[in-house]
Amino acid sequence: MLNIADTLHLWCHEGRPFALAAVVQVSGSAPLPPGTSLAVNADGDCIGSISGGCVEAAVYDLCRGVLDHRGAPARARFGYSDDAFAVGLTCGGEIDVLVQRVAPESRPHLVAALEDAVQGRPVAIAQIVDGPPGLLGRTLHVSGGGSGYEGTLGDVDQEQNVAAQARALLRAGRGGRIEIRGKAETCPEPFSVLVHTRAPRPRMLIFGAVDFAAALSRAGRFLGYRVTVCDARPVFATAARFPHADEVVVDWPHRYLAATDVDARTAVCVLTHDAKFDIPLLRLALSLPIGYTGAMGSRRTHADRLDRLRTAGVTEEQLSRLSSPIGLDLGAGTPEETAVSITAEIIAHANQASGLPLSRRAGPIHRPVLASGRAETIPADPTPSTRTS
Structure with a gap:
């Protein structure tokens, strides 16, 4: 529901009840993930989408x-249908949707949660989506x-359990399903x-105030990262050169x-091409709980960098976390193409x-989402596809 938090928050403050429809489970290929919501108020106004238009x-x-x-x-459950007059998903998957009425005056904790989301504060909303009819739709x-x-789910111990797990998902920056055992x-x-979670934007730290950093900062911001460009050279590390970065820092x-x-969730991108910057930076980055660390350079630069890092005491296990040369093989040439690659x-x-x-790749395009909130890993098809035009 947090994908439409702004509008729901407005409706709550206007005292307007609404019906909230949320995707609560996905099977196979489906256009949008669990938690995506649509809402309709008493005037018939509609906000959000749960299927990209199919249902x-x-x-x-x-x-x-x-x-x-x-x-x-x-x-309600919606699946594939090839009947032109039937309601169904064209992508072949199935989605389960929970629809509930929300009266703002009876859910002050939900109004407070939407306020947190609108103000940019980290927040999680835990919603019962399967279970006894009397509990269905309750939220924390x-x-x-x-x-x-x-809020309340009916039992303090279960509430504390749900709240603790929801807070852990919030720290990880993702949503997910929690299964709670019954209590006699x-x-x-x-x-x-x-x-449902709304976490602070993940960080992208770009080291090296170069042309590639300008393009990468723009791409990173477009993807929702809070972008920092850092360089020790004040003549290059200026806000004017990196207008899309959230901050530009002059420091080693x-x-x-x-x-x-x-x-x-942090992504560290090292674009400096200079061992006096690269080696101490990567030595530290590879010892920290950072999600992604990549470094730019040729194959020769990469081999020399690995030797220097080993000499500096970086272990093979730590080196295995380094993406270098940085990016996917897209044949990129310009800074903008390189930013897409990275x-x-x-x-x-x-x-x-x-x-x-x-x-x-074998399997569905939209990979199933596991209870952890991550998409299921599907192996690549070892046989190249043979497509005809």
């Missing part, structure tokens, strides 16, 4: 029915700081919770990296994907 009209009607009749939450608001939560005293039936790269915050590798790395053309 929107049917979901809209479900929302109007739940809203107009103040009904209990409703579940879990903020990024502290250990508290708002209060809730004997098990239930499933979908965690390894010193800046040691003093800044990084996590498992960001393509970062995306593939983050999603544990092969980076191969889809025509060379």
Whole structure:
């Protein structure tokens, strides 16, 4: 639901009830992931999308029915159909959708969660999507700081369990499903919770104030990263040269990296081409819990860099985490093409994907999402495709 937080927040402050439809489970190839939502208010206004257009009209009607009749939450499943007059997905997968009525005055914790999202604060919303009818649709608001939560699921121990797991997903910057066992005293039936998260933007740290960094900073910002360009040379590291970066820092790269915050979603791109910058920077970067570390350079530069890093005490296990030469093989020549090559590798790395053309990979295009929130790894098809035009 956080994909449409701005509009939902506005409707809540206007006191307008609405029906919320959320994708709660995906099977096979489907256009949008769990958590993607659509909402309809009493005036018939609609915001969001759950299928890219295939089943929107049917979901809209479900929302109007739940809203107009103040009904209990409703579940619906949509799959493939080749009937021109049937409602279904054209991509061949299946999606489960939960539709529930939301009255802002009865859900102050949900209003607070939407406020966090709109203000850019990290937030998670845990929503029961499978289980006893009396619990279906209940939510918890879990903020990024502290250990508290708002809302109720019916049992304090289960709430604390859900809140702790939701907070862990929030720290990792992703959503996911949580399976909760039943509790004989209060809730004997098990239930499933979908965690919606809005985390701070992941960071992209670009070291080396060069032309490639200008193009990469623009691509990184387009992908939603908070981009920093760092270089020790003040004549090159200027905001005017990097208008798309969120910040431009004049400092020695390894010193800046040691003093800044990084996590498992951070991408470090080393474009300096200078051993006096590269070696201390990469030695530090490869020892930190950073999601992606790549370094630009030729094959010869890469071989020399590896020798220097080994001499500096970097282990083979740490070196295996280094993407060098940086980027995917796209035949890139210009800074803009190189930026696409680098960001393509970062995306593939983050999603544990092969980076191969889809025509060379077996299985569905949209990979199934696991309970962890990551996409399932599908092996590449060893047989090249033989397509005809």
